[in-house]
Structure formats: C-alpha cells, structure tokens
Amino acid sequence: MKILVCISNVPDTTTKITFTDNNTQFNTAGVQFILNPYDEIALARAIELTDGGNGSVTVINVGEISTEPTIRKALAIGATDAVRVNAKPHDAWFVAFQIAQYVKANPFDLILTGRESIDYNGSKVAAMLGELLDIPSVSIIKKFDINGGQVTVEREIEGGKEVLEIPLPITAGCAEGVAEPKIPNMRGIMSARTKPLTVIEPVEVKTFSEVLSYETPAPRGQVKLVPADDVAKLVTLLHEEARVI
Amino acid sequence: MPVLVYTENAEGKFKKSTFEVVSYARAIADQNNTTLTAISIGNVAKDDLNLLGKYGAEKVLNVSNDKLKNFVNQAYASVIAEAAKKEGADIVVLSNSFSGRGLAPRIGVKLEAGVADGVVSLPEAGGKFIVKKTAFSGKAFAKVELTSVNKVISLIPNAYKVVETNGAGTVEDFNAGLKQSDLTSIIKEIVRSTDKVSLPDADIVVSGGRGLKGPENWGMVEELADLLGAALACSKPVSDAGWRPHSEHVGQTGIAVSPNLYIAIGISGAIQHLAGVSSSKVIVVINKDAEAPFFKVADYGIVGDAFEVVPKLIAAIKEYKASA
Numbered sequence: 311m312k313i314l315v316c317i318s319n320v321p322d323t324t325t326k327i328t329f330t331d332n333n334t335q336f337n338t339a340g341v342q343f344i345l346n347p348y349d350e351i352a353l354a355r356a357i358e359l360t361d362g363g364n365g366s367v368t369v370i371n372v373g374e375i376s377t378e379p380t381i382r383k384a385l386a387i388g389a390t391d392a393v394r395v396n397a398k399p400h401d402a403w404f405v406a407f408q409i410a411q412y413v414k415a416n417p418f419d420l421i422l423t424g425r426e427s428i429d430y431n432g433s434k435v436a437a438m439l440g441e442l443l444d445i446p447s448v449s450i451i452k453k454f455d456i457n458g459g460q461v462t463v464e465r466e467i468e469g470g471k472e473v474l475e476i477p478l479p480i481t482a483g484c485a486e487g488v489a490e491p492k493i494p495n496m497r498g499i500m501s502a503r504t505k506p507l508t509v510i511e512p513v514e515v516k517t518f519s520e521v522l523s524y525e526t527p528a529p530r531g532q533v534k535l536v537p538a539d540d541v542a543k544l545v546t547l548l549h550e551e552a553r554v555i
Numbered sequence: 556m557p558v559l560v561y562t563e564n565a566e567g568k569f570k571k572s573t574f575e576v577v578s579y580a581r582a583i584a585d586q587n588n589t590t591l592t593a594i595s596i597g598n599v600a601k602d603d604l605n606l607l608g609k610y611g612a613e614k615v616l617n618v619s620n621d622k623l624k625n626f627v628n629q630a631y632a633s634v635i636a637e638a639a640k641k642e643g644a645d646i647v648v649l650s651n652s653f654s655g656r657g658l659a660p661r662i663g664v665k666l667e668a669g670v671a672d673g674v675v676s677l678p679e680a681g682g683k684f685i686v687k688k689t690a691f692s693g694k695a696f697a698k699v700e701l702t703s704v705n706k707v708i709s710l711i712p713n714a715y716k717v718v719e720t721n722g723a724g725t726v727e728d729f730n731a732g733l734k735q736s737d738l739t740s741i742i743k744e745i746v747r748s749t750d751k752v753s754l755p756d757a758d759i760v761v762s763g764g765r766g767l768k769g770p771e772n773w774g775m776v777e778e779l780a781d782l783l784g785a786a787l788a789c790s791k792p793v794s795d796a797g798w799r800p801h802s803e804h805v806g807q808t809g810i811a812v813s814p815n816l817y818i819a820i821g822i823s824g825a826i827q828h829l830a831g832v833s834s835s836k837v838i839v840v841i842n843k844d845a846e847a848p849f850f851k852v853a854d855y856g857i858v859g860d861a862f863e864v865v866p867k868l869i870a871a872i873k874e875y876k877a878s879a
Contacts, residue, residue: 323808323826348808428691429692430697431692432672437628440629441661441665446740447661449657450657452801462743467747468570468653468756469753470753472626472745473742473743474740476740477739486801487801518663518667518668518702519700520699522685522698523698524695524697525698526694527696530852531854533854536855536856536857538860542871542874544857545868545871545875548855552836554816555875
C-alpha cells in the first residue's frame with residue numbers, strides 16, 4: 311500500500327498571533343513552526359497501516375525551504391520519503407493543485423491529510439484533491455480502517471457520527487481518534503537525515519483568492535465579577551443585560 | 556445572476572443554521588439586486604421546503620432521489636454544482652458545518668470558483684468581493700478577496716441572525732444527473748444522539764475543565780446544560796484524559812464554537828482553548844483562581860469553587876425559569 315500524507319508547517323499552538331506591515335502579514339518573528347497537529351495524526355495512522363514493510367508512506371509539503379525542518383520531523387517520525395513543492399502555499403486551491411499534479415504522475419492508494427491546518431483552518435485540501443483526482447473524499451474522520459480494497463471510516467456529524475465504507479483510492483482528513491501522534495525516537499531522528507527529500511518546482515496555476523489583511527478579535531470590556539454568594543445576580547445579568555437567556 | 560444556497564437537513568429537518576444561511580444568502584442577493592434559489596437534497600417534507608420562502612428564497616429546488624437520501628459528499632457536490640450552472644448562479648452559499656466543509660471545496664473546483672470558508676460577515680459593499688473569515692483557529696480574522704467569477708462561501712453557525720421576510724418561495728423538483736463514480740461511498744450506520752444539543756451550532760455551550768477533578772463530577776455540568784438547552788463541551792486536558800469524548804473538545808486543535816453564551820467551569824483559559832471560543836458573544840467564567848487567564852477575556856465571572864457555585868447557579872436558573 312502506497313500512502314501519501316500531505317503536511318503543513320504551522321505556528322506552534324502556543325503562538326500569540328500578531329501581524330506586521332499594516333496588518334497584511336503574519337508576524338513570524340520569534341514564532342516556532344511545527345508539523346500541523348492534525349497532520350501528525352494522519353502520519354501516525356499511515357505509519358501504522360504500513361507497519362512491518364506493508365507499503366510506504368510519502369509526505370508532501372508545498373512550501374519554501376524554511377519548511378524542511380518540519381519535513382525532516384515527519385521523516386523522523388517514520389515516513390519513508392518526502393517531496394517538497396518549492397513554492398509559497400498561496401491558498402488551498404494552489405496547494406491542492408500542486409499535490410494533484412504530483413499524484414497524477416505518481417499514483418497512491420490512499421491520501422491522508424489532517425482535518426484542517428491550524429493556521430487557516432480551511433479543511434479544503436483533502437476535498438479539493440478528491441475532486442481534482444475524481445476520487446471520494448471524507449472530511450473530519452475519527453476512525454480509519456482498511457479491509458482489502460475498502461476503507462471503513464467514522465465521520466463526525468453534528469451531534470453524532472456516520473460510518474462509511476468506501477473503495478480505495480480516497481482522500482481523508484484525519485482528526486483526533488484516528489491515531490495517537492508518534493514521537494520520533496533516536497534511530498528515527500538519525501535516519502531522517504539520509505531519507506530522500508525530493509524538491510520539485512511548482513506548476514503554474516491561476517489562483518482565485520487573496521488575503522488582503524488580518525485583524526485580531528475585538529477586545530472584550532473589563533470582566534464583570536459577580537460575588538460567589540450572589541449567583542442569582544449572574545442569572546439576572548445574563549437575562550437583562552446580556553440578553554442571552 | 557441568482558445566488559444559490561444549499562439548505563442542509565438532518566434526518567429530513569432543517570436546522571437553525573440552515574435558516575441562518577438562507578437569511579445570509581438573501582442579504583447577499585439583495586446586495587447584488589438579484590434573486591435567491593435554495594437547493595435541498597434528501598427527504599424533506601413539503602411544508603418544510605415551503606418554509607425556506609419565509610427566509611427569502613424565491614425558488615426552492617428539491618432533489619428527492621432515493622440514492623441521495625443520506626449525505627454522499629461527491630454526489631451532493633455534483634448536484635449542487637449542476638444546479639448552480641443551470642440557474643446561472645455565480646455565488647453559492649453553504650453552512651460551514653461538517654458536511655458543508657466537505658462540499659464547498661469540491662463545488663469550488665467544479666465551478667472554478669474561489670472558496671471562502673468560515674465566513675463571519677456579509678461581503679463588503681463596493682466592487683470587490685471581500686469577506687471576513689476566521690483564521691489561526693479563532694485567534695484572528697482574515698479579509699479575503701475572491702477574484703474568480705464564481706464564488707463559494709461557507710458561513711459559520713451563529714454568525715448571522717435568522718431574518719424572516721413576508722416572501723414565499725415556489726418549490727420545484729430538480730432532477731440531477733448522477734454519475735456512478737459519485738456514488739461509491741456506502742453509509743453503514745448513522746448515530747445521532749437526539750437527546751443532546753449538537754456542539755458546533757449550539758446557542759449556549761456549557762464547558763468543563765480540569766477544575767472539575769474527574770468525570771464523576773460531570774453530573775452538575777450536564778444538569779446545568781439541560782436546564783439551559785445547552786451543548787456540552789470540555790477543554791483538551793479533559794478529553795485527553797478520557798473524562799469526556801474528543802467530540803466535546805473545544806479549542807485550537809478541537810472544535811471552534813461561536814455560541815451566544817459560553818459558560819466555562821474550572822477551565823483556566825490556555826491560549827489554545829481561548830482560540831476556540833473567541834467568537835462566542837458572551838463568555839461566563841467560573842473559576843476558583845482569580846488569576847486564571849480566562850477572566851481576561853470573559854464578560855462575566857465568578858471567582859469561587861465550582862462545586863459550590865454550579866449547584867447555586869442551577870438553583871438560581873430554576874428559580875428564574877419558574878418565575879418567567
């Protein structure tokens with residue numbers, strides 16, 4: 311089984327998000343970048359599925375050379391090899407298009423992504439890839455198993471879950487529950503240095519969206535504290551002032 | 556060119572978030588001096604389809620093919636894209652629900668459209684098509700311009716109010732051509748807990764953290780949620796410890812919520828958790844530590860032991876409900 315895992319390089323979850331250049335650029339000063347947490351789950355599941363020499367796991371990233379430490383981390387965790395499409399990831403469409411081009415030339419049985427990247431949260435690449443490759447896509451899965459050429463996935467729905475059976479190949483966005491992220495061991499870290507990382511150039515494609523500027527959520531006013539022995543006052547405030555109950 | 560809105564249903568019934576997207580799409584149609592067409596897929600009763608007119612849809616396309624009774628991502632995307640083409644719609648609006656997030660990107664590719672997900676407000680007035688969307692898992696917003704002719708946008712729940720109009724819509728059947736390759740997914744099981752409020756589109760959310768000390772103490776949290784008709788949520792350490800299911804985990808690596816009221820009990824307010832709740836309209840924090848960072852982003856707070864405050868709050872709400 312040949313599995314492709316699409317990975318993103320994102321700011322660490324503890325990052326305080328700020329912007330520069332008149333709020334048009336994300337301020338990367340002092341920010342540590344990590345392998346997107348959901349992609350770690352996808353990668354862990356891919357490694358489990360190919361355990362014992364039962365296939366290979368390729369990771370692909372669309373990014374500039376600065377993302378290579380994150381790609382090496384994925385190799386250290388256990389990916390077989392890696393591909394970097396040497397371009398700034400303009401938007402989800404651009405990323406999905408580049409990966410689709412690669413997959414058309416190098417077919418895979420299964421393509422996994424995280425449910426979303428924690429920077430833009432679009433949850434779009436897996437579904438766009440599915441459409442570009444004309445194969446099924448499932449977004450936000452909690453469980454993933456393979457029996458022969460069929461996969462069984464559990465998909466999250468509002469207030470419940472849905473279990474689906476789908477023939478391979480498919481693309482799927484992985485969330486918590488699919489696997490536990492793996493921590494690289496010393497042998498993995500050593501071998502990651504020599505595992506193949508192929509850099510390819512992007513293909514030209516028209517893009518359809520531009521981020522113009524960013525803003526942070528409007529600050530809330532000073533918190534109104536209600537004494538612990540007068541809880542009824544909170545109910546009154548929520549009803550009369552905030553009008554939410 | 557009309558606006559097309561996809562009206563999602565759960566077991567044949569429209570949800571509040573569906574009426575929100577219809578109201579929102581109506582407003583976009585008004586901005587563009589055009590009409591609004593809704594498309595419904597699945598077994599929705601005629602009376603419910605007629606309701607869509609009240610929220611501003613002039614025309615309702617009803618797809619009631621047996622093969623499409625339940626959600627199949629590829630097939631639904633094909634049907635919606637086909638409807639957009641037939642109607643000549645250049646803007647397609649969906650809910651940013653679990654299903655909507657699977658559909659919007661596929662429809663975008665089919666229509667060569669830019670896709671804006673997680674949108675929180677109406678497009679800006681003026682020549683360019685600019686919308687505001689959530690970014691960095693709720694820590695920020697981005698203004699995104701869609702430069703394509705066709706556009707697909709998905710709206711987050713509770714971001715736009717349901718607006719009733721005195722309009723009425725006409726319902727017509729829409730027969731979509733289905734490709735066999737769109738129908739290869741087979742649904743084996745759907746489990747929906749009908750007695751619980753669903754978290755992503757809840758009006759009120761009651762959330763518990765490590766301060767509750769253990770899963771055995773969730774009874775009072777559940778009672779409070781029941782009283783308020785609220786959905787249950789929790790912080791990451793709580794779901795990591797297995798006290799509560801992952802589906803209740805709110806935060807940067809869990810679900811982002813945008814309720815009218817978020818009540819946090821025994822949650823200190825780590826930056827990752829705050830990211831997931833920043834779109835809430837009103838935040839109430841109950842924590843015994845007056846220095847908990849959550850108080851800095853709260854609207855109302857009670858510094859006190861959850862085991863004393865929550866039962867009192869339950870009693871106070873019961874009293875308020877009895878007198879209302």
